[in-house]
Amino acid sequence: MDEQLLVQKIMSTMRAVTVASHTLGPKLCDVKMPVPGADEVLVRVECAPATTFERLQCFTKVFTPPLVLGVQASGTIVSAGEGVPAGAVNKKVVVFRYVDPGKIVEPGWKGFWCQYVVMKYEDVYVYSQQIPHSQACLMYGAPLTALGLFRDLVPKPGLGVLLSPGASTISKILMRLLRRIGVPVVSLVRSQTSVDVLLRLGQTAANIIRLGDPEIEKSVQTATKDIRRWVLVDAVGHDSIVKVFRAMPEGAEYILYGALGGVESISINPEVLVRDRKSIRGYYLSYGPEGAKKGIRSDLDVVDKDLKAGGEIFGTPVVKEYPMGDFMKAIEEQPAIASRGRGVLY
Numbered sequence: 001m002d003e004q005l006l007v008q009k010i011m012s013t014m015r016a017v018t019v020a021s022h023t024l025g026p027k028l029c030d031v032k033m034p035v036p037g038a039d040e041v042l043v044r045v046e047c048a049p050a051t052t053f054e055r056l057q058c059f060t061k062v063f064t065p066p067l068v069l070g071v072q073a074s075g076t077i078v079s080a081g082e083g084v085p086a087g088a089v090n091k092k093v094v095v096f097r098y099v100d101p102g103k104i105v106e107p108g109w110k111g112f113w114c115q116y117v118v119m120k121y122e123d124v125y126v127y128s129q130q131i132p133h134s135q136a137c138l139m140y141g142a143p144l145t146a147l148g149l150f151r152d153l154v155p156k157p158g159l160g161v162l163l164s165p166g167a168s169t170i171s172k173i174l175m176r177l178l179r180r181i182g183v184p185v186v187s188l189v190r191s192q193t194s195v196d197v198l199l200r201l202g203q204t205a206a207n208i209i210r211l212g213d214p215e216i217e218k219s220v221q222t223a224t225k226d227i228r229r230w231v232l233v234d235a236v237g238h239d240s241i242v243k244v245f246r247a248m249p250e251g252a253e254y255i256l257y258g259a260l261g262g263v264e265s266i267s268i269n270p271e272v273l274v275r276d277r278k279s280i281r282g283y284y285l286s287y288g289p290e291g292a293k294k295g296i297r298s299d300l301d302v303v304d305k306d307l308k309a310g311g312e313i314f315g316t317p318v319v320k321e322y323p324m325g326d327f328m329k330a331i332e333e334q335p336a337i338a339s340r341g342r343g344v345l346y
């Protein structure tokens, strides 16, 4: 008997981490087992990471409940509807949901912090089967954002990049991509853990700047003194980072892609932009005219190839594994382990 028939014979419901309202927060609930239709597959979720995305889903208004947490996971196809190619069952796949920039996330988001999920077969990514689930579940979010930022930076000779926060998952991947083509990287960090992680990855102490440095402006000026097109790529968005931007050389650009600093606004003196010919802009992962489906697939091919070869660029350590019942621990501990790697739910 195939797993779907077996599962549906014994279970009409499955466990899922759901958010019914932001006040109530996430809860482990029994929800209806999904059933695949034509061109769809039933995927048993094996591993799903805890990232800032899931924290946002729990606690911020960007996502409207009710929802099932999660943006990405790795799983196994356990049954398939009509029209799905023979041989799909038992394949290990990555499942994910892409959010278009500027699009409001409607209530009813169906994430992957659950036991089973139904997907269109054309929307799952069959990765190289030797990659473990715990690594494959990390293939989508951070690697693709780092690749998107890398393309956006138009890397060519003369570029220099200041990454903030320097030891985030995205920054570490971006640092390795930039290093490969000889672009100098300066890392801006808050904690000693971040410093230690970066030193272990071969970043030089001279190119690590601490946010608490009382002479931070001087440190930034020294680290960016080479004549280059300096770009600050930041996910913190806080006046302490604006201070760094002010100290960067004339013509510097500020690309902001996150709001980890948790403030509602930052203040930039217009004179800085005008007199020093500096610029600031936002970034959100998106794909050009070729479309997200094609773009995501081609980026996942790049990540897959690297992970298959050992993950020198896109590999991220799994620091801790949590059974699904410990989902709250995974959410609460996420910020504390972020610089070292990911926590993964199984």
Ligand SMILES: NC(=O)c1ccc[n+]([C@@H]2O[C@H](COP(=O)([O-])OP(=O)(O)OC[C@H]3O[C@@H](n4cnc5c(N)ncnc54)[C@H](OP(=O)(O)O)[C@@H]3O)[C@@H](O)[C@H]2O)c1
Pocket: 051, 052, 053, 141, 142, 145, 165, 166, 167, 168, 169, 170, 171, 189, 190, 191, 193, 194, 211, 235, 236, 257, 258, 259, 260, 261, 262, 283, 284, 285, 286, 335, 336, 338, 339
């Ligand atoms: N725009 C887009 O398209 C896009 C796509 C994906 C993700 N994102 C955003 O990208 C950001 C980074 O994601 P990630 O997964 O790479 O992060 P992550 O792996 O979770 O790492 C977070 C890092 O931020 C540091 N940090 C946290 N709060 C900070 C603060 N107030 N000041 C300085 N450092 C701080 C932490 O360092 P310590 O705790 O060690 O100091 C840690 O190194 C998130 O905000 C996420 O929402 C944006």
